[in-house]
């Protein structure tokens with residue numbers, strides 16, 4: 001074979017064709033090798049093959065009958081080197097016939113040698129073996145992936161779900177451990193249990209857990225404490241009640257009166273809801289009471305006051321905390 005035979009053809013594009021590196025401008029687009037002007041991976045990976053104008057150089061290299069043609073070319077070189085002249089393009093039929101003959105001879109030769117050896121030494125039982133997949137848990141099948149992890153060449157493997165056992169529910173549970181979460185604890189969703197090896201308690205478990213989370217017991221004697229009472233009038237009514245407890249009864253109200261007042265205030269608060277609130281506030285937006293204002297004026301520090309810094313230095317620690 002002539003060593004100067006050019007086996008590669010420069011892939012120069014004509015000007016009106018889009019350059020390979022312009023098909024996909026994403027940062028993780030396939031690598032374009034500027035020296036060989038090749039982009040092996042498919043830049044339009046998501047597109048259908050029919051619609052894509054360019055599917056990567058590997059597509060043209062390894063799909064369809066290209067591999068057969070390449071093999072024929074290699075065979076022609078080898079045959080020429082061995083002394084039998086064959087040209088893959090000038091005499092394709094001759095080459096094909098030669099190739100077929102060669103393959104046949106090769107396989108029969110191999111079979112014959114094998115048979116001879118087996119006849120001489122025995123050991124046919126060792127030739128019968130299960131498939132490699134079963135023996136070693138691995139195969140020789142070639143799979144090529146792109147950067148996104150999609151198979152671009154070779155068979156598509158079945159997806160492996162997880163290395164852990166799936167859909168196994170121990171101790172009568174309907175869900176896996178970790179399907180429920182509350183305040184830093186993982187548990188079962190079916191019964192809200194946080195102990196991993198516990199038995200499922202079902203609905204009762206959920207009730208018990210949710211009541212525990214609210215800070216109450218399941219019995220009906222205890223009511224859920226209200227965290228938030230919006231109106232100032234409720235506070236006033238409560239103040240009255242407290243005053244009565246301390247024995248300083250007011251002239252105008254007795255027990256039943258104040259209770260009525262409390263109920264009334266509660267009703268009012270319920271009816272009005274958060275009407276006094278601004279959009280983003282969680283607290284009542286009503287004006288402070290006279291007493292509150294008085295307390296504020298007494299404790300506030302005026303910046304004009306020459307003794308303000310002294311007060312700050314003396315009580316600063318107390319206020320800073």
Ligand SMILES: [Zn+2]
Nearest residue numbers: 173190191200
């Ligand atoms: Zn459960």
